[in-house]
Amino acid sequence: MKRPDDHPKNFTPVDIYARIKALMFLGIETDMLALLKAYCVLSCWTPLSPHIATMDHPWHWVGVAIRLAIQLGFHKESTHLISPISAQSRNIWWYLFCNDTLQSTCFGRPPMIRIQDFDVTLPSADSATSRLVSGRPFIQLMMNLNVIAMLASRQQDVELDELRGAIEPLQGWIGNLSPELALFDQNENRNAHDRWVVEIHIFYFISIVLVYLLPGPHRREPAFYSAALLASSCAVRLYEAILYRDEVNFLLPIHAWLALTAAVPQFSPQAGSSQVSADEEIELLRLVLVQQSAKHRSAKLCLSKIERLQKDHAGKSNIEIVEVGSHDAALAPDSNPNATWCGCLRELFPFPKNISPRTEDLMGKIDLTGTGNVFQPLPFGDDISFEWADLNFDSLGFLGNDFNMEEVVRPIES
Numbered sequence: 009m010k011r012p013d014d015h016p017k018n019f020t021p022v023d024i025y026a027r028i029k030a031l032m033f034l035g036i037e038t039d040m041l042a043l044l045k046a047y048c049v050l051s052c053w054t055p056l057s058p059h060i061a062t063m064d065h066p067w068h069w070v071g072v073a074i075r076l077a078i079q080l081g082f083h084k085e086s087t088h089l090i091s092p093i094s095a096q097s098r099n100i101w102w103y104l105f106c107n108d109t110l111q112s113t114c115f116g117r118p119p120m121i122r123i124q125d126f127d128v129t130l131p132s133a134d135s136a137t138s139r140l141v142s143g144r145p146f147i148q149l150m151m152n153l154n155v156i157a158m159l160a161s162r163q164q165d166v167e168l169d170e171l172r173g174a175i176e177p178l179q180g181w182i183g184n185l186s187p188e189l190a191l192f193d194q195n196e197n198r199n200a201h202d203r204w205v206v207e208i209h210i211f212y213f214i215s216i217v218l219v220y221l222l223p224g225p226h227r228r229e230p231a232f233y234s235a236a237l238l239a240s241s242c243a244v245r246l247y248e249a250i251l252y253r254d255e256v257n258f259l260l261p262i263h264a265w266l267a268l269t270a271a272v273p274q275f276s277p278q279a280g281s282s283q284v285s286a287d288e289e290i291e292l293l294r295l296v297l298v299q300q301s302a303k304h305r306s307a308k309l310c311l312s313k314i315e316r317l318q319k320d321h322a323g324k325s326n327i328e329i330v331e332v333g334s335h336d337a338a339l340a341p342d343s344n345p346n347a348t349w350c351g352c353l354r355e356l357f358p359f360p361k362n363i364s365p366r367t368e369d370l371m372g373k374i375d376l377t378g379t380g381n382v383f384q385p386l387p388f389g390d391d392i393s394f395e396w397a398d399l400n401f402d403s404l405g406f407l408g409n410d411f412n413m414e415e416v417v418r419p420i421e422s
Contacts, residue, residue, distance in 0.1 A: 022055045047073035070107045074120050082357050085125035087215040098131045109153050114265040135390040145204040152211050166224040174219045181354045196360035206246045213243040214266050229372050235353040238370040240273040244289040245364050256299040267293045271314050275321045294349050
């Protein structure tokens with residue numbers, strides 16, 4: 009897992025994958041729980057690039073796992089209450105929800121599990137059997153993924169109440185985070201590095217970026233953009249900590265999409281106006297994706313997308329912030345929008361300044377700009393699509409013109 013190239017030449021990861029799949033199709037395993045666990049494992053890795061339409065893809069295996077789990081009644085709370093393996097079964101169901109939510113958001117596809125279709129409660133902290141799949145970090149991640157699932161369902165301009173509904177859960181999540189899951193202690197000193205804690209916060213910061221990318225008038229507000237850029241910067245610095253500790257190869261493929269999403273706010277002339285250049289943080293994301301590419305082909309697609317965005321973005325003129333006499337009425341909850349919205353955005357970042365070298369500058373911009381200024385034009389060009397529900401099967405244009413129908417069937421090469 010750590011060294012993707014350190015394995016016997018006659019027993020590659022593709023060979024292992026092929027053998028597991030062969031055993032499944034032969035029907036040798038009669039224990040349905042063991043089979044379900046195997047499906048979950050296969051949903052974490054793919055031998056092919058995600059731009060190829062194939063059955064050898066995590067999207068397929070998580071779908072198979074979900075259908076088997078529903079046959080076993082894992083979508084009903086009553087099943088877990090009477091099951092002698094309730095801790096395992098509950099964790100498996102929430103893992104499937106997690107995986108499905110992430111892939112649906114990443115590829116812009118309809119989710120196979122909807123929150124209203126099951127009544128399974130979150131696993132308790134003392135039901136953990138392994139930190140790798142459960143425990144407090146797992147529970148907090150599930151709570152955060154509920155926010156991502158809500159964001160992924162937006163297909164039209166968000167209203168004021170919807171925007172609040174997207175921000176308030178994030179405020180509650182970070183405000184109620186237990187001390188053992190915090191990045192910093194009460195004295196604002198960085199806690200000992202824990203990759204699970206770091207990953208949870210990466211999901212949190214990416215959620216803030218997703219809020220900004222929702223369609224609506226807030227996209228034209230510098231305060232919201234500054235918050236998205238700060239969240240992006242914080243996520244990048246957490247990836248930097250993982251990178252320098254040589255832990256990139258432990259990351260699951262979904263982190264390639266998270267890294268790409270973190271890069272999105274960086275592609276604005278405004279992003280380079282602070283002391284730290286956006287190019288530096290984009291380069292850190294590139295380094296992470298380069299390492300991930302050795303094991304996950306999806307990282308290569310994300311890396312090429314970032315490089316394409318860099319090429320398209322190069323040479324564009326700076327975007328000016330235009331002072332206007334009034335803010336957008338749709339964003340005005342009261343007569344003092346600066347105090348309201350800026351306060352909401354500031355509450356998303358209860359961290360010391362050293363979480364990112366851009367914190368002080370961008371937090372100052374949130375207070376300075378409020379909702380009294382607008383970008384003219386939008387910080388992203390019309391040639392870059394960030395719609396979350398499109399016809400290309402992917403939210404950030406992973407496929408685009410690269411999708412080749414002649415590659416619908418592609419054999420696995422050893």
